[in-house]
Amino acid sequence: MAPEPPKVKRQLAAVFDMNKCLGCQTCTIACKTLWTDEEGMEYMWWNIVSTMPGKGTPKDWQELGGGFPNGGDPKPSRIPTIKEYGEAWEFNYEDVFYGGNGMSQHLQPKSGEADWGAQWDEDQATGDYPNSYFFYLQMICMHCTNPACLAACPRQAIYKRVDDGIVLIDQERCNGYRFCMEACPYKRIYFNHTKKVSQKCILCYPRIEEGVAPACFRQCPGRVRFLGFLDDEDSAVHKLVKKWKVALPLHPEYGTQPNVYYVPPLSPPRFDDDGDVIEGSERIPRSYLESLFGPDVDRVLDTLKAEMEKTRNGDKSEILDTLIAREWKHIFGGFTKDPATLRRPT
Amino acid sequence: MVKAKRVSSSDTSLLDPASPEWDQVGAVELPLQPTPLGSQPSLYVQAKWIEKPYGVTQHVSVRAAHNGERLYFRLSWADDTKNDFIRDTDQFADAAAVLFPVNGAAPLQSMGTSEAAVNAWYWRSDLEEPFSVTAQGIGTTKRTQDPELAAKGAYGDGAWSMVIRRRLAHAADASFSHSQGRVNLMAGASELVGFAVWQGANQERGGLKAITPDWLALEIEA
Numbered sequence: 001m002a003p004e005p006p007k008v009k010r011q012l013a014a015v016f017d018m019n020k021c022l023g024c025q026t027c028t029i030a031c032k033t034l035w036t037d038e039e040g041m042e043y044m045w046w047n048i049v050s051t052m053p054g055k056g057t058p059k060d061w062q063e064l065g066g067g068f069p070n071g072g073d074p075k076p077s078r079i080p081t082i083k084e085y086g087e088a089w090e091f092n093y094e095d096v097f098y099g100g101n102g103m104s105q106h107l108q109p110k111s112g113e114a115d116w117g118a119q120w121d122e123d124q125a126t127g128d129y130p131n132s133y134f135f136y137l138q139m140i141c142m143h144c145t146n147p148a149c150l151a152a153c154p155r156q157a158i159y160k161r162v163d164d165g166i167v168l169i170d171q172e173r174c175n176g177y178r179f180c181m182e183a184c185p186y187k188r189i190y191f192n193h194t195k196k197v198s199q200k201c202i203l204c205y206p207r208i209e210e211g212v213a214p215a216c217f218r219q220c221p222g223r224v225r226f227l228g229f230l231d232d233e234d235s236a237v238h239k240l241v242k243k244w245k246v247a248l249p250l251h252p253e254y255g256t257q258p259n260v261y262y263v264p265p266l267s268p269p270r271f272d273d274d275g276d277v278i279e280g281s282e283r284i285p286r287s288y289l290e291s292l293f294g295p296d297v298d299r300v301l302d303t304l305k306a307e308m309e310k311t312r313n314g315d316k317s318e319i320l321d322t323l324i325a326r327e328w329k330h331i332f333g334g335f336t337k338d339p340a341t342l343r344r345p346t
Numbered sequence: 347m348v349k350a351k352r353v354s355s356s357d358t359s360l361l362d363p364a365s366p367e368w369d370q371v372g373a374v375e376l377p378l379q380p381t382p383l384g385s386q387p388s389l390y391v392q393a394k395w396i397e398k399p400y401g402v403t404q405h406v407s408v409r410a411a412h413n414g415e416r417l418y419f420r421l422s423w424a425d426d427t428k429n430d431f432i433r434d435t436d437q438f439a440d441a442a443a444v445l446f447p448v449n450g451a452a453p454l455q456s457m458g459t460s461e462a463a464v465n466a467w468y469w470r471s472d473l474e475e476p477f478s479v480t481a482q483g484i485g486t487t488k489r490t491q492d493p494e495l496a497a498k499g500a501y502g503d504g505a506w507s508m509v510i511r512r513r514l515a516h517a518a519d520a521s522f523s524h525s526q527g528r529v530n531l532m533a534g535a536s537e538l539v540g541f542a543v544w545q546g547a548n549q550e551r552g553g554l555k556a557i558t559p560d561w562l563a564l565e566i567e568a
Contacts, residue, residue: 003389076394079436152390154485154552175487177552181435183390191435 002068002255005146011165012143012203014217015226015240015247017263017323021136023123025049027216027225031140034215034344035202040194042088045118046201047216052137053288054121058084058187067148067185068255074148077182085190086118087111130275133283135265137292138224140216141188141201142250142258143167149200152183164229165259166203174198185254211337218332218339223325228333230259235333236322237261244319246300248293263323264289264297266304348374348539350410350417352567360411360418363500363507368420371409378403378543378556385456386553387485401556403543406442412566417531418511419444419467421541428501429546430471438546439472440499442508443479445540446529447561454540454561457481465529467510469497471546476510484553514566534568 031047050056058080065077089109096105108114125132147167150158157173158180160166169180174197181189181198189200204214212218217225228235230242240247240263247261267282289297307317329336353360355367380401386392409420421442429440443466445454452462458481466479468489478492497510515530531537538561544550
């Protein structure tokens, strides 16, 4: 059986509205420049936006195991390699741009021809034109209610904060054994090769403590990311997850009870052989979305479609108004302080 | 029993595992065994390693010597692969440790207890300096840098040889105390000692190691 989850007073949670994501990776770069720009962290993407259906980052992470499948025993997994995460390549800029060999050399990693890297399959669609499709999956640490990483660590170096449920790796206690990297079913933990410790998304806890939303939330130009305490009935997160139940955990069968919830993607319709729209059809197979979000995805998509129909008929939809987020301050559950008032921790 | 012979060799020569000075010191072959799976402190580790052998090092050859100033252990063990640099996320470094009970009641297999600590001199092939490690039970190890510790490893012919040493204590030494979580050893003393080896190629780390089944007597020649 899965171990008892650590007890917390409150849980911060996120909702990512996949229908609004542009795949611009502003979130990814916001995180990279704030947290993972030091030596030993080059290949880290604590936040990444993957194209789905796709192999994700690290490559094929959904096939690797980990977690407590259906609440049962821990499932063995393995540590992804740097290549699977995506190597932070050095490129042969000198040769191509400055060495006079621009006509004979092409730009490539110094380590040689590559056949995989982070975002290798970005924007690659599935299916045949004109019915091909893809969508974006936004990944950070899920700050799980029952974190497999925490349970796997033999040193209790990983802890879940009692006041907000943020999961952190104590960098002093971590000995770099990397059992957490194996056990995390979402494969959101990296190994710092300089400091020889494991590292991951910290939900920008120094910002949270000052009332500021995490960088990836705040800088998202599409207002994709909602933040709030799950029990804060005024927060958009509470309404979307608990009240209207239109946001779902990714791979709930992994058994770690993740605290990032997703509004699943709606589809454009399919075209028939004559190029005419097939009314009522959906480009993205429901079965694929069920494989990501479980059987509830049917109910959620049907709810969203019904709400859209309501607005077409001139009625108001509180759900859609919340998701549209005309006023950005309404999506962060009170974490709306200006980040410019903060000092970067040293 | 492990006997630390008094020799008159220099620190430089004794710290070199290849030094001929070690020829004057007899070796003991000690059998090692894997730590019990049931004592691994996380269910994940138990689930992962139930069908995978670990603690695969079967023997360690130990020589011990002191020159009145410092106590030296020379360990050698078979290892098919030299893993002295962590290039990839799934790679681990070869390592070895010499363990002592901080007081005689500390059990070896559980890395001591909350009342009785163990102290280890821990060498890892990818690190510049060895660590002094104290533990009061499994999963409680604390590493500290100890300027009196030094170690040197050499790999060849399918085996590691490694010397690790620390300053001996003297009767007049005010710091002679077992209570600080570090063991201080004196010439002429009878102590207890254990040994552990990790094979990086087999992803051995933490509690996944080969260890002497129990403490061995350590006689430090007067």
